[in-house]
Amino acid sequence: MPAKAFSSANPVVLIGAGNMGGAMLSGWLKSGVPGSAVIVVDPGPSSAMLATIKEAGATHLTAVPAELKASVLFLAVKPQVMETVLPAVKSAVGPATVVVSVAAGKTLGFLERHLGKAAMVRAMPNTPAMVGRGVTGAFASSGVSDPQRKRVHALLSVSGPVEWVPAEADIDAVTALSGSGPAYVFYLVECMAEAGRKLGLQADLAMRLARETVAGAGELLHQSPDDASRLRQNVTSPGGTTAAALAVLMAENGMQPLFDAALAAARKRAEELAG
Numbered sequence: 623m624p625a626k627a628f629s630s631a632n633p634v635v636l637i638g639a640g641n642m643g644g645a646m647l648s649g650w651l652k653s654g655v656p657g658s659a660v661i662v663v664d665p666g667p668s669s670a671m672l673a674t675i676k677e678a679g680a681t682h683l684t685a686v687p688a689e690l691k692a693s694v695l696f697l698a699v700k701p702q703v704m705e706t707v708l709p710a711v712k713s714a715v716g717p718a719t720v721v722v723s724v725a726a727g728k729t730l731g732f733l734e735r736h737l738g739k740a741a742m743v744r745a746m747p748n749t750p751a752m753v754g755r756g757v758t759g760a761f762a763s764s765g766v767s768d769p770q771r772k773r774v775h776a777l778l779s780v781s782g783p784v785e786w787v788p789a790e791a792d793i794d795a796v797t798a799l800s801g802s803g804p805a806y807v808f809y810l811v812e813c814m815a816e817a818g819r820k821l822g823l824q825a826d827l828a829m830r831l832a833r834e835t836v837a838g839a840g841e842l843l844h845q846s847p848d849d850a851s852r853l854r855q856n857v858t859s860p861g862g863t864t865a866a867a868l869a870v871l872m873a874e875n876g877m878q879p880l881f882d883a884a885l886a887a888a889r890k891r892a893e894e895l896a897g
Contacts, residue, residue: 628659628693634777635692637711639664639671642724643698645752647671649780651678661690663711691716694773701725701895708736715740720770722777726797727895730763730790741765743774744793746801751781755844758784759796798888806884811836 628634634655636643639662651657657678665684667675675682692714699707704725715721720741723733730742743766747758758778762771778784787796811832818828846853858864871877 628655628773630658632693633659633661633690634694634696635661635663635686635690635711635714636696636698637663637686637707638698639667639675640698640700641749641752642747643696644668644671644674645749645756645781646696646698646747646777647680648674649751649754650777651680653776653780655777661692686711686714688713690714692719694777695719695721696777697721697723697725699725701728704728704732705736708733712737720766720774722774725895726801727794727892729896732896739765741767741770743771744790745774745778745784746793746796747778747781748800748802749804754781756781757800758782759787759793759800760784761787761790761793794889794892795885797892798885802888806881807836807840 634650636647639647643662643664644667647660647662650660651674657675657680660678660680661683662671662675662680663683663686664671667682672682690713695711695714697704697707697711704723715737720743721733721737722743722745724745724747726746728744730744733742734740742763743760745758745760747756750756751758758781760774760778762774766774775784775786785796787793811829814832814835815825815829818831819825823831843850843853848856854868858868
């Protein structure tokens with residue numbers, strides 16, 4: 623990321639330094655954004671986050687000063703508190719500001735009602751961003767210029783690939799699939815481990831086997847040029863043990879209808895959070 627894109631006169635203002643905000647901040651600093659170009663606004667960051675901010679030479683504030691104008695205003699607070707937070711940060715939005723929100727369900731219309739007309743991006747990263755292996759879906763309003771979009775893309779891509787979607791409504795589907803998706807994978811590990819325990823394995827051994835299997839399969843998927851269906855076929859011998867298990871998982875009442883229902887429920891909840 624070109625360091626010259628950001629400066630103390632052209633700052634990135636991060637509202638909220640929790641897990642996601644903190645992960646993004648760490649990624650920005652590692653990618654070359656100068657600490658002097660970053661202002662973190664959070665009334666109570668962790669001691670570790672305060673140490674990171676100080677070491678990087680970034681600025682920590684507990685509230686937005688009236689004179690501050692952001693180049694990028696990055697909203698990394700939970701959707702449930704967004705309505706409370708936005709009035710206090712409105713003053714940071716200037717004519718050249720692009721606003722980026724990672725709050726599930728909060729629409730551009732909602733943001734405009736509280737911040738006024740501005741260039742805006744809705745983005746949905748996921749928690750593997752904390753280890754630089756996330757993926758982000760993003761949608762840009764019509765007011766976002768090409769330079770602003772490139773700047774936002776650079777900031778979001780520090781945690782992994784960024785996929786731009788053509789319609790704002792797609793962000794709710796992205797939330798259901800990849801935003802919430804890590805939890806589905808973690809629960810898969812729990813289910814596999816419990817099934818192994820029921821087959822007679824010690825619980826801790828079953829969990830280690832399940833955890834490393836899913837982590838390893840994910841890394842193989844990451845490194846392989848083959849798609850998921852091809853990798854599945856590669857490990858499935860006709861008439862073998864994997865085929866026997868997949869006959870259950872891929873049955874008419876198997877995993878696909880469960881995931882269809884689960885993602886539909888997640889998208890519905892994202893729509894309800896729109897407010």
